Amino acid sequence: MKNKILVIEDDRAISELLCMNLEAAGYETVAAYDGEEAQRLLLWQEDADLAVVDIMLPGKDGFALMEDFKKKELPVLYLTAKDDVASKVKGLKLGAEDYMVKPFEMLELLVRIEKVLERTGRAKKVLTVRNILVDMQSHQVYKDGLPVSLKPMEYDLFVLLLQNKNIALGREELLKRVWGEDYLGESRTVDVHIGQLRKKLELYDEIRTIPKLGYRLEE
C-alpha cells in the first residue's frame, strides 16, 4: 500500500516532474491540469492522502478548490509561484497544511509531504523493501519475518533511506537529518553506519554508493 498523492498543476512540465519524483520516492500519483479536472478527480479518488496544489490554475483557482478538499478532509500542500506574504497567509488560513514557493527543491518538498502525512496520521506505519519490513510503531525491523536488531542511529538512517527510496541523499544531508545539526562528527560516520546496514540486512546492491553524491536505496 502506497500513499496516494493528487498533483494539481497546470504546467505540464512541472506536473510531470512532480509525478516522476513522487513515484520514485514510493508514492502513487494522480495528476490534474485545471480546477474543474481537479474537482472531478476528487470524486473518483476517494482514497487520496494528500494534494499538492498550484494556486494559479485555469478554471477554479487553488484557493477556490479548498472547499472541495475540506469536504473530503484531504490535507493540502500549496506549491505556487505566488511568493507574497498575503497569499501565504490566505493559503494557510484557508486550511492548507503547508505552503511552498516555486522555484522549489524537490528534497524539501518530499520532506514536507512526509511531515504532513505524519501530522495528519496518514503516513504509512509500515515500510518495506525487498524482504525487509520496518514497523515504525514498534521500531522493529524484520528480515524474512525475523527481527533484526539495529542500533538507534542505524534504524533512523535506514528509515530515512526508505522514506526517500530511489533518491540519492548526500552524506552531509544524512548527517544533518539523522544526527542533527549540532553533531560534530565527520561524514565517515555515515559510511560506517551504511556499512553496518548493508551487512546486517544483506542489502549490498540495494544501498548504492553514488560517486560524489552519497547513497541511494534502490528497489
Next chain:
Amino acid sequence: MKLWKRTVLLMLVTLLCALIPVGTLSLYITGKRSLNNAAETYGRQLENGKILLEQFWDNSKYEQMSETGKKAYMGFQFQRCCGSGMALIDKKSSTAIENLTDYKVVGIENLGLKNEKDPYAYKIQKLGKKYLLLQKVALSKPEGYEVLSVREVTGLFTELRQTAVWFAGIYLAVFLMAGLFIYMMMKRTVEQMEKLQEVAEKQELLMGALSHEMRTPLTSIIGYSDTLRHVKLKDEQKDRALEHINREGKRLEALSGKMLQMLGLYQNHAIQMEMTMAGDLLNHVIDMEKEQAEKKAVHLKMECEAFSMKMDPALMESLLINLIDNALKATDAGGSIWVKAYEKAGKKIFEVSDTGMGIPEEELGKITDAFYMVDKSRSRKEGGSGLGLALCVKVAEIHGGCLKIESRQREGTTVRAIF
C-alpha cells in the same frame, strides 16, 4: 499642500521681498534728489538776495531815520533785493516785517532747521494739500533780521506719487509674469516627473513579469536535471526529462530573442525607413509562413492593393509575422487566415484575420500588455512568450500607426495595423 505648490509660493514670496525694498529705495532716492535740486536752486536765490541786501544796506543812513522812515527804508531795500516768495523776519519778535510770500508766517522760532549756517538746509511743511519748502538765512546787516524763503513744491510730490504708481504697475506686471512663468515651469516639471514615474512603474511591472516568465522554465529545467542526477529513473522517464529540459530551454531562448527585439525597438537608431511596395512585403511574409501553415493544415491567403509606404521592412515583416503566428496558434486545422493590404480613406491598412477561437471581450484591452496571455497553458504549449502583440504595438507606433483588434469568440479575430 504639494511640494511643487509650496516651491512656487516660496519663489513668489522671495521675489516680492526683493521687489518691495528695491522699489521703495529707488523712489526715496529719486524724491530726495529732486528735493535737493529744488533746495539748491531756491537756496541760491535766497543767498543772492541776502548778499544784495547786505551790499545796499547803509547802516549810518538807517540810524538817522525816524521810525516811519526806518520802516519804509527797510521795506524798500528788501523789495529791491529779494523777490517774491521771501519774507523778512524780525528775530526778536519772530514776526514777518515784510512778507512777499503768499502765506502768513506763524511760529517761525520753531522752524528747527538742521544747520542754521547752511543756506541750502531746508524743511518741508505740509499745508493742506500743498507742500512748502522752507529755507532761512540770517542777515549780518541790518543786525537781528533774517530772510525766510517759502516755495511751493507740490508739483515735485505729485510727480513722485506718479512715479510710485508707475513703479508699482511695472513691478506688479513683472511679478505676475514671473509668477506665471514659474508656475508653468514647475507644473511642466512635475508632469514630466509623474510621467517618468509611470514609466518606471511600468518597467518594474515588466521586470516582474519577465522574472516570472523566466522562472517557470528554469524551475522545470533545474528540477529535471536535479532529478536526473539524484533519482533512479527508468530509461523512458529519462528521455521524458531530457525532452522537457530541451523544450523549456528553447522556450527561454525564444523569450530572450523577443526581449532583445523589444530592447532594440527602444533604441531607435537602428531603424531604417525606406519606400517599400506592400505587395513585396506580403509576398515575403507569406513565403516564410507557408510551411508552418501547411503543417497545421490552415489555408493562408493574401489579397493586396498596389501601394507603397515608407517603412522599415524588417520591422514591418516582424509585425506581420507575429500577427500571422498568433493567428496560426489560435486556428485549428481546416481554418483559414487572410492577410490583406489596402488603402481606405487615405489610410494604409494591413490586416490579418483568422477563423480561430477568438478572444473573450473582457480580455481585449489587456492582450497588448507584455507577458499577458489569454489561455496560459495553451499559449505555453504553442511556444508563446506573451510578447508578440506588445512588440507589434511598438512597431506600429514607430511607423506612426496603431493596432486595432476586433474579435468574436469562436468566430475569429481581425487585427488591423493602420498607418
